[in-house]
Amino acid sequence: MKKLALLATALAIVSGSALAADMPVKAVKAPPPPAFDPWDIAFGGGIMSDYIFRGITQSNHKPSVTAYFEPRYNVTKDLQLYIGTSAESISFPNRAAAEVDIYGGIRPTFGAFAFDIGVWGYLYPGGTCYYGAPGIDFAGNFQGAECAEKALLNTNVIKKNLNFFEVYGKGVYTVNDNWAFGFNEYYTPSYLNSGAWGNYASITGKYTAPGTLFGSSGVGMFISGEFGRQWLGTSDSFYGTAAFPNGIKYADYNTWNLGVAFTWKVFTLDLRYYDTDLSKGNCNAFTSDFAARGNITAATGTFVTPINPTGVGSNWCSAAGVAKLSFDLTAMTNLK
Template sequence: MKKFTVAALLLTVSGAAFAADLPVKAVKAPTPAFDPWDIAFGGAVMSDYVFRGITQSNHQPSVTAYFEPRYNVNKDLQLYIGTSTESISFANHAAAEVDIYGGVRPTFGAFGFDLGIWGYLYPGGQCQEGFPGGVAVCPAGSPLAAGPNFVQIKQDLSFYEGYGKVNWTFNDNFALGANEYYTPSFLNSGAWGDYASITAKVTAPSKWLGSSGVGAYLSAEVGRQWLGTTDAFYRIAAAPIGIPYPSYDTWNIGIAFTYKVFTLDLRYSDTNLNKGNCAAVTSAFNANIPGNVTAINPNGFGSNWCGALGIAKLSADLTAMTSLK
C-alpha cells in the first residue's frame, strides 16, 4: 500500500512537470481596427525666431504654435495639411506670421520624402516709401508706416514656396537629409528665391543616458539661399527697375535634449551676408551701422539681423494617437 502511494505521488508530480512543458495555445487578441487619421500639434517659445540665418523677431523672444491633421493612406504614405503662427517684428510693422501648408510624405525603406507647398502670410503690414519727397512707390490708399527715411518696404510680404525633402535614416543613431525650396517671389519682392540645404542628425544611444527618460541629439544644417532681382518697388538710382538681391550661405549647429513630449534646443546660427546687404534684403528698421555701403545699399547703414547668434528653444510636440492615449 505504501509503495502504491509513493508511486502514485511520483506519477502525479511527473505528470504536472510534463504538462508544464507542453506548449499552451494562447487566445489571440483581436486586432484593433486601423485608424488612418491623426493630428500633430504643439508650440514653442524661443529666444529669437531665425529663418535661414536671418532674425524674424528683431532678436527678441518669439512664440509659435502649430496644428497639423494627417491621413495615413498606409504605413508608407501620409497626406497632411497644417497651419502655424509665429510672433515676428518686421519693418512693415507686421507682428505675426501665419503659415498654411500641405503635402504628402511617402516612405521607401530607409528613405522618407516630404513634398508640398508652404504659404507664408504676414497680416497687418504697412507700406513705407523710404524717403520723403521722393518718387511715390506705395500704392495710393495703402496704409503707410512711420520709420527711418531709408527704409522702403511693401505692405504685403506674403509669398509661397514649393518644397521637396528627403531624409535617409541609416539606423537609430544617424540620419542625413536634403531640402529644396523654390518661390517665384521671395517675400513678395518680385525676386525669385531658391533655397537648398543638407542636414545631419546624430542621436545618442539610450544606454548612454540610463533610465531617466532623457534623450539627446546633435544636428546641423548647411544651406544656400539664391535670390533674383526685385521688381521696381525696391528700385534705387543705380538699379531703376529693381535691385539684384545677393545670394548667401547660412549654417547652424546645435544640441537638443528631449523628455517625453518636450525638447530643449540650444543652437548657433550664422550667415555670410554682410551688414549692408542684410539691411537691403530685410529693410531692417533699426539698420544704424554706418560704413556699410554696397551696390544695393547706397546709404551705407548696415543691420545685424543676419549675423552670428545663439538661440534657445523649448518646444512641446504631441500627436493625438500616441501622446494623448
C-alpha cells in the same frame, strides 16, 4: 474486499484522466489585432529667444512664441497625407506682428528613405506700407497715400503685403538608430512678395545619442546641423535704387546652424548657433530692417554696397545663439 474497492477506484480515476487527455481541446482564438486607424493629429508649441529663419532673425533678435496644428491621414504605413497651420510672433519692417503659415503635402517612405513634398504659404497679417518720402518709387510710380505719409527714418522701404508661397521637397536617409542625413529644396517665384524669385537648398545631419547615455532618467540627446544656400533674383521697382530703378538683384548667401538638443518625454530643449555670410549692407538691402543704422566713421567707413547705396547696415543676418523650449504631441501616441 476493501483493497479491491480502492484498486477499482484508482483504476477508474486513471482511466478517466486518460480519456480526458485524449479528448480534443477546442483552441482559444487570439484577440483580433487592433483596427488600423489612418487618422492622426500632431500639435505643439514652443518659446525661443530669437526666431531665426534661414540665418536671418524674424523677431529683431527678440524672443518669439510659436504653435502648430497638423491633421494627418495615413493611406498606408508608408504613405502619409497632411495639412497644417503654424504661427510665430515676429517683428517685421511692415509692422506685422505674426507669421501665419498654411501648408500641406505628402510624405512617402521607402525603407530607410523618407520624403516630404508639398506647398507652404507664409502670411503676414496686419502689415502696413512704409516708403522713404516722397512716396514715389524709382520707376516713377506713386505708391499711394498710405506709403507717402509714412517713412522709416533709415530710408528703408517695405510693402504692406509680404505674403508668399514656396513649393518644397525634403528627404532624410536614416543610416541607423544614431545617424541620419537629409536635404531640403524650396522655391518661390516671389520671395516675401518682393518680385525676386528665391531658391533655397540645404543639407542636414543628425546624430542621436544612445538612450542609455543618461541612464534611466528618460533624457535623450541629439546633435544636428544644416548648411544651406539662398539664391535670390531681382526685386520689383518698389525696392529699386537710383542705380537700379527697376529693382535690385539681391545678394545670394550661405547660412548654417549647429546645435545640441535634449529631449524628455514630449519636451525638447534646443541650443543652437546660427550665422550667414551676408554683409551688413547687403543684409539691409534684403531685409529692409527698420532697426538698421548707418556707421559712418573714418575708421570703419560705411555699409555701402552696390545694392545698398545708403550705407545703412543691419545686424539681422549676423551670428546668433538661440535657445528654444518646445513640446510636440500626436493624438495616436500621446492622447490614448
